[in-house]
Amino acid sequence: QVQVVQSGAEVKKPGASVKVSCKASGYTFTSYGISWVRQAPGQGLEWMGWISAYNGNTNYAQNFQGRVTMTTDTSTSTAYMELRSLRSDDTAMYYCARDGALTAAGTGCYYWGQGTLVTVSS
Amino acid sequence: EIVLTQSPATLSLSPGERATLSCRASQSVSSYLAWYQQKPGQAPRLLIFDASNRATGIPARFSGSGSATDFTLTISSLEPEDFAVYYCQQRSNWPLTFGGGTKVEIK
Numbered sequence: 001q002v003q004v005v006q007s008g009a010e011v012k013k014p015g016a017s018v019k020v021s022c023k024a025s026g027y028t029f030t031s032y033g034i035s036w037v038r039q040a041p042g043q044g045l046e047w048m049g050w051i052s053a054y055n056g057n058t059n060y061a062q063n064f065q066g067r068v069t070m071t072t073d074t075s076t077s078t079a080y081m082e083l084r085s086l087r088s089d090d091t092a093m094y095y096c097a098r099d100g101a102l103t104a105a106g107t108g109c110y111y112w113g114q115g116t117l118v119t120v121s122s
Numbered sequence: 123e124i125v126l127t128q129s130p131a132t133l134s135l136s137p138g139e140r141a142t143l144s145c146r147a148s149q150s151v152s153s154y155l156a157w158y159q160q161k162p163g164q165a166p167r168l169l170i171f172d173a174s175n176r177a178t179g180i181p182a183r184f185s186g187s188g189s190a191t192d193f194t195l196t197i198s199s200l201e202p203e204d205f206a207v208y209y210c211q212q213r214s215n216w217p218l219t220f221g222g223g224t225k226v227e228i229k
Contacts, residue, residue, distance in 0.1 A: 035218070037166075037220075044207075044209065044220060044221075044222050044223045045158075045160070045166065045209050045211075045220040045223070046220065047211070047217060047218045047219060047220055049217070050216075050218070059216040059217060059218075060217070061217045062123065062217065095165055095166075097165075097166075104154070104213040104214075104216075104218055105152075105154045105213055105214060106154070106171075106172060106213075107171060107213065108156040108158075108168045108170075108171030108172075108177060108211075108213070109156075109158075109166070109168055110168045110177055110178070112165035112166060112167075113165065114165065115165055
């Protein structure tokens with residue numbers, strides 16, 4: 001069965017970086033992509049970006065351009081999201097979800113990770 | 123970036139009633155719109171993709187309609203487990219975007 005399992009909670013100081021992992025199993029990793037979505041406490045969903053596990057292409061939300069890097073390791077079926085120069089308003093639950101390999105059109109995110117809580121505090 | 127506006131922000135209804143949620147896009151997204159349900163402490167759950175296609179395992183009381191800029195999610199008869207927050211997401215153009223959400227609460 002398809003599973004998407006994320007790394008554990010993180011506590012970081014302002015200005016630091018965090019790298020969250022998302023390990024997929026139960027399907028052919030390179031036939032799909034991964035989207036990253038975050039949710040600040042009590043707030044709505046915010047799409048951060050997408051990476052194709054097929055060819056490594058990425059698309060990032062403007063809010064995160066220059067501060068986020070998404071990568072994949074196809075040998076371990078794992079996706080990573082690194083966010084740099086952390087601020088207190090980056091405190092949020094971060095989710096990964098299986099997405100389309102080349103496009104988001106014609107699909108939806110059916111499989112989600114359990115979420116990784118990132119807390120940024122001095 | 124395409125902006126999605128969901129209305130109302132909160133919908134207060136009783137079990138058994140019909141819920142009608144709206145999602146309006148700032149420009150056409152064709153039929154590339156998805157709906158998600160989220161309960162407290164849980165990851166979002168895909169309900170509808172491509173505006174009107176139910177995801178696997180989603181009950182028939184959930185239906186989606188619309189195209190271009192105006193979309194609707196309808197829950198024909200609310201069950202106790204349907205009280206949650208619902209988000210639309212456009213999947214037509216990068217960057218993908220979510221609406222602000224509609225909370226369906228028990229009246």
